[in-house]
Amino acid sequence: MHLLEVENLNKRFGGLTAIKDLNFNVEEGEILGLIGPNGAGKTTLFNLISGFLKPDSGKIKFKGEDITGNEPYKIVNKGIARTFQVVRPFRHLPVIANVLVALKSARGSKKIEWVKTPEAKALGLLEDVGLSDMMLESAGILPHGDLKRLEIARALATEPELILLDEPFAGLNPIETELLTKSINSMHLDGHTMVIVEHKLYALMKLAKRVIVLHFGEKIAEGTPEEIAKNKKVIEVYMGRAK
Amino acid sequence: MATTYLRRAYSSFAVHILDIPPRLLAFLMFLLVLSLPVTKPTEHILLLLIQASIMAIFACSWDLLVGRTGQISLGHALFFGLGAYITALLWFHYDLPVWVTIPISVLIVTGLAPLIGFPCLRVKGPYLALVSMALPIIVVSLISYFRDYTQGERGIAGLPGFFPSLPYGQRFVAEYFLTLFLLLVSSVILYRIANSRTGIVFVSILDDELASKACGINITKYKLMAFTISGLFAALAGAVSAHLLASGRSVTTASLDANLSFMVVIVAIFGGIGTMYGPIIAAYILQLIDQYVLVKIWNVPSEYHMLLFIIVIIILVLKWPRGVAKFVTDELDDLQEEREIEERGKHIWKRYRRKKRSPTPEA
Numbered sequence: 001m002h003l004l005e006v007e008n009l010n011k012r013f014g015g016l017t018a019i020k021d022l023n024f025n026v027e028e029g030e031i032l033g034l035i036g037p038n039g040a041g042k043t044t045l046f047n048l049i050s051g052f053l054k055p056d057s058g059k060i061k062f063k064g065e066d067i068t069g070n071e072p073y074k075i076v077n078k079g080i081a082r083t084f085q086v087v088r089p090f091r092h093l094p095v096i097a098n099v100l101v102a103l104k105s106a107r108g109s110k111k112i113e114w115v116k117t118p119e120a121k122a123l124g125l126l127e128d129v130g131l132s133d134m135m136l137e138s139a140g141i142l143p144h145g146d147l148k149r150l151e152i153a154r155a156l157a158t159e160p161e162l163i164l165l166d167e168p169f170a171g172l173n174p175i176e177t178e179l180l181t182k183s184i185n186s187m188h189l190d191g192h193t194m195v196i197v198e199h200k201l202y203a204l205m206k207l208a209k210r211v212i213v214l215h216f217g218e219k220i221a222e223g224t225p226e227e228i229a230k231n232k233k234v235i236e237v238y239m240g241r242a243k
Numbered sequence: 244m245a246t247t248y249l250r251r252a253y254s255s256f257a258v259h260i261l262d263i264p265p266r267l268l269a270f271l272m273f274l275l276v277l278s279l280p281v282t283k284p285t286e287h288i289l290l291l292l293i294q295a296s297i298m299a300i301f302a303c304s305w306d307l308l309v310g311r312t313g314q315i316s317l318g319h320a321l322f323f324g325l326g327a328y329i330t331a332l333l334w335f336h337y338d339l340p341v342w343v344t345i346p347i348s349v350l351i352v353t354g355l356a357p358l359i360g361f362p363c364l365r366v367k368g369p370y371l372a373l374v375s376m377a378l379p380i381i382v383v384s385l386i387s388y389f390r391d392y393t394q395g396e397r398g399i400a401g402l403p404g405f406f407p408s409l410p411y412g413q414r415f416v417a418e419y420f421l422t423l424f425l426l427l428v429s430s431v432i433l434y435r436i437a438n439s440r441t442g443i444v445f446v447s448i449l450d451d452e453l454a455s456k457a458c459g460i461n462i463t464k465y466k467l468m469a470f471t472i473s474g475l476f477a478a479l480a481g482a483v484s485a486h487l488l489a490s491g492r493s494v495t496t497a498s499l500d501a502n503l504s505f506m507v508v509i510v511a512i513f514g515g516i517g518t519m520y521g522p523i524i525a526a527y528i529l530q531l532i533d534q535y536v537l538v539k540i541w542n543v544p545s546e547y548h549m550l551l552f553i554i555v556i557i558i559l560v561l562k563w564p565r566g567v568a569k570f571v572t573d574e575l576d577d578l579q580e581e582r583e584i585e586e587r588g589k590h591i592w593k594r595y596r597r598k599k600r601s602p603t604p605e606a
Contacts, residue, residue, distance in 0.1 A: 050457065076459030088454035090447045101447040104440055105459025118440065158459045 001064055003028045003193055004049070004080075004162055009058035011044055011217075018044040020217040022058070026162065026195060031188055033208030033225070034197045037237060041217040042197040043085055046164050050082045051075040062162070077107040081160035083151040085167045085197075091140035095131060096122050098139050098150055102157035110159075125153045129183050145176035152183065162193045169200045177203055205229070213237070269520070276423060280416050288535070289415040293489040295530035296422035297480050302510040302522035303433050304476035310517030311437050312469040313449030314364065318375040319477055319507050321359070321382060324499030325352045326478030327485040328386070331399040331494040336392075341403050345482045349475060356474030357467050364466045379499040386496060398495030402486050414488050425483060426523070429476050434519045436472060445469055446517075509556055515566020525567055529556070 002025040011019040018041045026032050034042050047053040049060055051072040060068045067075055090098050099122040102108050109118070126132040129149040134142065139150065148168060155163055168184070169177050177200070184207055188194065198204040204211070205225040213221040213234050221231045228234055279292070305319045329348035333339050339347075363374050386393045393399075406417045436442055444465050447455045455462050485494045497503070514525025533552050537543045543551055563570040 052453070052456075071461075072456040073459050073461045076457065081459075082457055084454070084457070088451045088457075090450040090454065092450050093443060093446055097443045097446075100440055100443050101455065101460065102458035104444050106461075107459055154458060 005061040007059040010056045031208045032195045033204045033211035036214035040214040079161040081155035081158045082164040087147040089139040096135040102154045108158045129153045165196045169203045290489045291534045295527045296426045297484045299523040299526035300480040304473045305507045308473035311445040315372045316375040317372045318379045320503040321379040322474040322477035323481035326481030327494045327498045330482040348482045349478045352478035353475045356471040360470035383496045400493035402492045515568035518568045521566045521568030
């Protein structure tokens, strides 16, 4: 059984077709890359899976269960967490409280017996992403790279089985990219399944074993990073037609 | 010269105040207000303080909903008025004693709050504010429609007081302590809720609803929770105030009035939204300005009273946009920082002097 199945998914905004007859599966334990030019429908796809948008038709199944059109918080509590392309921290709250919010969710609070308090667990999660030093700082003053990692800590707090990372490397400098790659790798070793949308192909190709290419809401290619890099259609989409 | 010394004295005083833990400070302030009747104040002052305590409970409840959860309510008098009316009706029709009617009334309003909140929280921001403003108006028109049962615009007068056995003069003192006790209990409970893990979720809804959803939070549930808790304490304030000698032991539709709804907004904004303790301080300050400074000291004629009061509030809000409480804490932080910089400056200056005195190798 596949962890996530997307069947004949369609979504349009007025006259614009954002997702058109999309089919793909995510296997347990893999890192799936999702690329495509701007406006290809990658973020829309994430919004559909995580319940922030309702599809016009088609089905999304998680572990065999139909989750199409469920409320976002229900989907999180089933085990799909997401991060946002533009960081959305709780700016008035301290860093550790940002994680505590996620630990207050039905799923995050359920799996907590083995640590004494949610605070202890939050601290552990912050240590994993390297933010434990500034746990009492207000999240509003953190630099962008730290906020990206805070988003990941927050997503991990809900004990997800599938994590959707929306452009985790956007706006990061090389050192921050390195740090984040490390934490994503360690998350992968911990057994988290991930779907990553990314424009920075170099960073993505190091992580993903399988890549799907979207163009105007349609899947135009699928395969290993090497295959994708050689695919004529993909090169055409990114570079334009060769003369 | 004198000003420098004054400034230094003030700054060291402020820094020492800052060193006192907030809990102790709150306790000291509480002792101060507790010992106030020892000075034998006039009835007018007691009355004013009793009303301020009621307003403080009411403003605190508003602050939990708006300051922490961000659900703007401009009709919070709804809960206040419902609490007051239900206790009055229970007495009027069933002749129950005060100690029974108030808890029942608070319980009924607490039960109603989620029902009221559910349609309210379907809308957001300005629309929510509009809907919440409309609700007390609906209740007022219902009250006039069922005038046989509710006495309509005449209201219900002659409610039983809290301390019928005490002589008249001492009742005010007793009521003062009663309201103070209620204020203490409810503000401690509200403060603890606001700073609990649930309170953190409330703030996350204020900050970013979408991100809160993405954290797996059922935001409707938490909004309703905030609505209900807030309604409970507002109803408590309303129900208690209906029986107070200080408020004439009567209930009219004025308890559902927009004036009251706006007053609570003014109090909370003036005190500092989201601080939970700001509104308490503000309730006392504004009550003093409104009923004492303007009336007794400046002898403002009643027709200009409201006008002057509004002008005073506008000036205060312009001067301290983040509220009195935030202004004071910010000022203290600044002083602390200034002092640290001054210390560091002295240190550098000493090093500089030493360097200058010692012969340099070049020379």
